[in-house]
Structure formats: structure tokens, C-alpha cells
Amino acid sequence: MENLKIKLKNETSVSNDSDGSYKPSGKTDIKVPLELHACMGLNACKGHDRYGDNDCAGAGYCATEVHACHTLNDCRGQGGCGLYGDTEEQCKPGANDCSWQGSCGTPIPAERFITQGKNKGRSVWQLARKLFEDRMDTARRNVKEAPFEYGPPIKWLQANGRDESCGYSGHKNCAFIVNKEDRIAAQEKHSKEFSKESAQLLDNTVENCECSDNE
Amino acid sequence: MKGTLFQLVDEVTPANLKQAMQQAIEIEIATIPVYLYTYYSITRVPDQATVLKQILDDFKRIDTNGHSEEELQEAAEKLALDIMVFANKAGALIMSVAVEEMLHMSLSSNIKNALKHHGGLPELVGKTPKEWPAYLPGHQPPFPINRAKLTLDQLYTFLLIESPLPVVPNQNLRAQAITYDTIGDYYKKIEDCMRDHLTDDDFNPDAPQLINSEYYAQNNVDTVYYDKDHQPKFSNEDDSGGLIHVRGVDSAIKAMDEIVEQGEGATRFEHGHKEVGDHLTPDGKVVCPIDFDPLSYDDPSKGELSHFDKFLEIYCTITRTNHRLNDFLGTQDFDYSKYFITDLPTNTENATYPETIQKINTLTNAIYTYIFVMAEGCYKKAGHTQFEIFMFGIHKSMIWLLNVLSESMATMVYREGTGTDLKRVAVTFEDYDFAISNDSPKEQILSMAKELIGVEYEVESNGVTSKSVIVSQGTYDRMSDLPDVAL
Known part of the structure; x- marks a missing residue:
């Protein structure tokens, strides 16, 4: 079985157990978020994450805005992405123009993929992070690495009181294996391969979104 | 057809x-409740361990070929994975077909609204068939269409609906509409009429139409499935x-x-008529293809099967798998679809x-x-009003309300x-x-829903019943x- 440790960028309090699950962070949600954003690593400033104690832009844990699905976000920049919505919407994770125009729920698990257009099957979170980094660059802000290199795994979200969004085709991070240990190992392998492949294709993903014929 | 004013004719002319x-x-609307109803009979993601146990128990009980436990276990594991x-x-x-039927309803509506x-x-409201079995308006010969669970019979009906070729020669049966023997034949009559008699001046391209690219996506997470390695596939x-956008004859x-x-x-792209795909025989049999012909696809990249061929693939997968299993078990009528089909009425x-x-x-029907x-409201108003109705009304209703309620209801049981x-x-x-109330449709929906918040219903899963709330505060x-759209 592969080493199940996920590479952590700047925190040590998040670890996963041998059964693939994660321990809760033990932190308490901030009562009044300083910024409403769609996911881990998408906070614009210090103290803007779910717990209110991150030290820099982009280093925050988890979304401060949670909704389940397409059309349910209340404001600009709060939409997740993937699962539902047209090509253009799915090119704007965490960067939608207005309320209800997000393509999917928040937070955005690392395993969620785009379902429409040339970027079908690629990571939503990685595109969201790239758009966030570009926005911060325009604003001349430094950005730290996110707690998880490729976004929050579904199991980490579940361990911390959040869940995956809608749809009826089953869990994105799964394997058709009855034996639990083998299944967990396969899930981890799928997840890593998916994240790495999406990372390699990220420049092309952005290019596709900039292209008007991404239909 | 009850509730229609169609006349008995077989040609499309400017007059009709x-x-x-x-x-x-x-015709497009009639297919939507049928496909959706059957869709909700499918347990798309069964519990693999539970299914495996059920299969193995059944194999041990019905096998007449003397297979060893190991052989039965191996076969059961393979079937569970399949x-x-x-x-x-x-x-x-x-x-994926239902999504495209909604697209087709919109395309036909675009044409109608653009025609001066x-x-x-x-007219979209009140056009769902009122009597079941239903019949496609004008189809020759008429054939009954049921709201039914997924079975080979139901799939055969789907094949009749989408068939590119007449199944039996036109019998000139009585019909109360413009007659045709395939849907393709029907649209060709309209196209011929437009080519022969209409010019672009007969169209008003500024009439409200559903044309915004944000309104339609070919895929969503519900058109996705996973292969054996759990890699996503898009239908x-x-x-x-x-x-x-219908602007004139060519775009129509x-x-x-x-x-x-x-x-x-x-x-039509290839030869002007269907040269392949003769899969339905006059005596009601289905001929399964070994491989799909390029003409079975509806897109230039040959990645998306037509509706007919998607249904053919489902039909043939079930028949081939059942044939293989009955050979293996020495049985006659073993049907593996029971492991993932709910026995809906x-x-x-x-x-x-x-x-x-x-x-x-009733609440779910009202949402529908x-x-x-x-x-209909989208064809009365263009611009931002139409955008809000479509994006925040229709999308939300389809994905969040109709889908959630229909899926939940398919798990409900009663005594x-x-x-x-x-x-x-x-x-x-x-x-x-x-129309039975002076309240707006939205007000009526809210009134019905308010009464049902927190009400528990009996639901069943894998033989175990429990109580579940269907309408939550959320x-x-x-x-x-x-949005509040008037009739």
C-alpha cells in the first residue's frame, strides 16, 4: 500500500490516518468571517479563513461561504465550480460575477472535476487557485502556499464538518473494490494521479478558458 | 390526442x-416525463458489497451447472463490478438524452417564436400527455408509451420513439395530427415546407428565444459515469x-x-438517408450491433451516440449480460437488472x-x-429578465427541486x-x-410546500425501511x- 501521507505545505496539524480518514482540526469557526470566499487557499488576507487564524493570503483553511450547489451562492466570487453549469461558468471557480451565477457548491474538494468544455475531467480547485493567484498578483499581494497543495481532500472536509456537493453519479474519489484497505489505497492513488495530471495541464486549462471557442 | 386540436393531415404547408x-x-415534451420516470427507477450507485452478497446468495441458490464456490464467487464479483x-x-x-430533449423543446420553440x-x-404548459399509455402526436403507426421502470420492454419503446427508420410500413392508421413514421421524417416535412415556401422575411430574429450559451451545457455531473478504474466518462x-438563434430559413x-x-x-450529413442502423425488425425483435457505425454518432468527433443508439447500447448490454449469465448458471430467465432497478409502478x-x-x-408535479x-415566460421576455428566469428559476428547479424530490420519491413506500x-x-x-387559484404559481407552490416541511415519509433501501423528511426548511x-412568473 502506498504511503497515505498527503504532502502538507505549511501546517502540521492536518494528518490522515491509516484508514484514509483525517482528524478534525479541533479549531472553532470564526463567528463573523472577514471575507466570504469559496475554499481553502482562496482567502485574500491574514485572518480571512474559516478559523480566522491564518497568517497570510492564500494560506487559509477552507471556505467561509458554504452552499450546496449550482445557483445557490448569494454573491460575487462565492460560487464553486464543476458538476453543473455551462463552459463559461465552469471557467470561473470562486470568480463568478454575481449571486447565483456560481456553477457549483462550496467548498471545492481537491477531487472535484470540471464537467463541461475542453477542460472536462480536470481539477476545479487548481483552476480556482490559479485565478486567485492571478487576482492577488494584479493587486500586488504576496500569496502563501495553501495547506494542501492540490486543495482540501473530501475526507479532510468531512472530518471538519463539511461535505461534498450535489449530483447522482456517485463519489468522485472512489474505487470499485470491496476490500476496504485495497479500496482506500486505490482512492488515494486515483486522487494523486488526478491532481498531478490536472497540475500538468493547468496552463492549458487556463488557455482553454481564455479561448472563445471552448465549447 | 386528448386536449389537442390537431387535424388529420400528412403534409406541412404554410397554412398549417x-x-x-x-x-x-x-412531441419533444411527450418524451421528457417518460425518460425521467424511467431514469428514477435506476439505482445509479448501489452498494457494491450488498449487491455482491445478493448475487452470490442467488448464484448459490439457482446454479444448476455445479460450479464450485470459488467459481461462483469469481463470477459474482465480476457481475457486481459490471x-x-x-x-x-x-x-x-x-x-443525457433527457437533457437533449429539453434542448429540442427549446429549439422547436425558438423556431415557432421566430416565425412571424x-x-x-x-405553448408549453399543460402539454404533458394527460392519459397513459400516451402516444406521440401523429406518429404512424401509433404505439403506446408508458411511464415505467427500466425494462427491456421500456427500452424497446424508447427505440421506437427514436428510431431513424419506420419500424413497420406506414399502415395509414387514423391519427389526429400531422402524420409521420419517424421523428426525422416529421421534421423533414417542416424543412421542405420552409425551403419551398418561406424566406428569411418570414422570420423575426428579434423575437425572444433561448439562445444564451449559458443556458445549456451538454454535460453535468449527472451525465457522468465511471469506468471500472473509476475514471469519469461523459455521455x-x-x-x-x-x-x-433562429434568424431565417437556414438557421431554422x-x-x-x-x-x-x-x-x-x-x-443526413453522410448520405441523405439512413443506410445503417436497421436494428428493429417488423416482428418486434432488436438486432444488436457488434460495433456502432460512425453514423450512429451525432457529433463530428464521433464521441456521442444518438439517442437511438444510446438506448440500443443499454438494451443490448442487458440482453447480452443476461444471456451470458443464464448460460453460466444453466437457467432460463435470470435477469440481473433486478440488482439496480427499483420496481416502480x-x-x-x-x-x-x-x-x-x-x-x-402534487408538489413535485407543480414544480415540474x-x-x-x-x-414560456422566457419566450415573452428577453434580456436580463429572461436570464434570471432561466438561470435562477429553471436551473434551480431542475437540479435542486425536481431532481431532489423525484429521486427522494423513488425511495418512498407505503402500505x-x-x-x-x-x-x-x-x-x-x-x-x-x-389556473384553479388566483394566487400566482409560485405562491401556490410555497403554500403546498410549507405544509410538508418536516413531514416524515417511509422510505426503503436494501430491504430496510426508515423514516425520512423529503421537504426540509432548506x-x-x-x-x-x-422567480415569480405568471401563467
């Missing part, structure tokens, strides 16, 4: 073009077509060609349910009908009188008559967010 476009819309992929795939394929003197506002392709014909190709395959009506279930079914109310037998429930997809809140 308006009627022909309305009939086209109603089911995990196929159940999800069958659901994804049917949903030969068209007008599309529709980006190049299979989308909404079309382009829209109709798209409808026909998505339904029947790339018939056929052509059930709201009035047959107990009162508590009637209420949730309100989608058509909103769609009749003092009986102990569990009876299954399914949403009946009957048009709700909002669901009610979503309904409150809907």
Missing part, C-alpha cells in the same frame, strides 16, 4: 406550419450541438437537423396514492409544471390499508393546473428563491 411547430414541441459501472452508465445515458405569421408563442460531447433548418441527428444519428396516477403521498406528489411556466406489502411510489409527472427556502 404554426400547428406543425406546436406539434413538434409537443453493475457498478453499468447502472451508473445507464442512468447517465438516459439523463406562421408561428407565435410556444455527451461538446460538439454535438446546443442552442441555435440547422436547428431541426440538430434535433434529428441527436435523436437518430448522423443520417407503471402509469400510476396521483389519485391512487394515499393522501399524504398525494401531497408530496412550473418549469414549463418559466420556459395499503392494513396490508403489510410495501408499495412503491414515483412522481407521476402530471401537469398541475395553476428545500422550502430554495422554492422561495424562485
